[in-house]
Amino acid sequence: MDFRLIAAANESLQGLCEKGEFRQDLYYRLNFISLVIPPLRNRIDDIVPLANYFLEEICRENGGTISCPRTPTSSFWSTDGREMCGSSGIL
DSSP: OOOOOOOOOSSOHHHHHHTTSSOHHHHHHHTTSOOOOOOGGGOGGGHHHHHHHHHHHHHHHHTOOOOOOOOOOTTTOOSOHHHHHHTGGGO
């Protein structure tokens, strides 16, 4: 059986292991490759291209056209890409 698992956490699992709040053996099994991606609020320049990508996907599925014309500020979007994808209708 070929099995792959992708996991995400909003806290440092290593820190939780050190405090005894996460199983260390499970952490080492999950931590084969670790990617640290900064939150979208720290990557303002990525917001418009990501918003346009998600909007294009929605338009492709539903037959329409729209784009994200706004240049974002730090208060424009203070969340992550998952929420942007789920909320792209309000951009």
